[in-house]
Amino acid sequence: MKxxxxxxxxxxxxxxxxxxxxxxxxxxGSKRNVVVVGFGGDTVKEAIGDQAEFVVQAEQLGTGHAVKQAAPLLSKEKGTVMVLCGDTPLVTADLISKLYEGHKAAGAKATVLTAIMPDATGYGRIIRTAEGDVARIVEQKDATEEERQVKEVNSGIYCFECKELFEALEKVGCDNAQGEYYLPDVLGILREQ
Structure with a gap:
């Protein structure tokens, strides 16, 4: 942003x-908002005040690592955790509600909001099974040439059942092009289970 x-x-x-x-x-209808802060965290806390609880991601080691910082506050909770990105100002309450309702209706442990992009450059790709279920999400830098042709992308918005999320985060590794702990890897871990 310079x-x-x-x-x-x-x-x-x-x-x-x-x-x-x-x-x-x-x-x-969120009952509790937790914001993960890094760069400029004190400024973010000051701007948001008591609208949220805050956890610090001292080192930026990926999206999975960021969510894991909330474990002390959330890992013992029951229910659903929705992960939203702080830089998505066009997200609406209606969209969030529909995602949550779909997640609950499906009885899922994890749900990801996806989109079809004519030009998916830079986005994580949704890789589906022959049955149409999400098998995994592969980041652009880690994708094969065939996977890069996929137009369905990860929005970065998820619903997870709390217990399963934090258990799976313990299994996420950083053996990828970025050397980061990717939150999307949780979906593959839960699918294998």
């Missing part, structure tokens, strides 16, 4: 991107 201001605090339509996400989550 800015000293944390990305999630950049304004869109008069309020920060993160505020849009928190507003949508709250309107959709």
């Amino acid at each position: 800015s000293k201001l944390p990305k999630v605090l950049h304004k869109v339509a008069g309020k920060s991107m993160l505020q849009h996400v928190l507003d949508a989550a709250t309107k959709a």
Whole structure:
């Protein structure tokens, strides 16, 4: 962003991107908001105040690592954890509600919101089984040429059953092109189980 201001605090339509996400989550019925902060964390905390609890990701080691930082606050909870990105100001309460309702109706342990992109460059690809279930998500840098042809992409928005999420995060490795702990790997781990 070429800015000293944390990305999630950049304004869109008069309020920060993160505020849009928190507003949508709250309107959709979120009972507890936990924000993972890194760069500029104190500035984010000051801007958001008591609208959320905060955990710090001191080292940016990937999305799986970021969510794992919330384990002390959430790992003993029962119910569903929804993971949203703080830089998605166009996410709506209606979309969040529909994703949650679909997750619960399916009795799933994990659900990912996907999209079809004519040009999927840069996005993680949804790899499905012959039956149409999500087998795994592969990041662009780790994808084969065939996988890069897939147009269905990961939105970065998920629902997980809490217990299963934090147990699976313990099994996520960092043997990939980025050397990071990828949250999407949780889906493959849960599928294998």
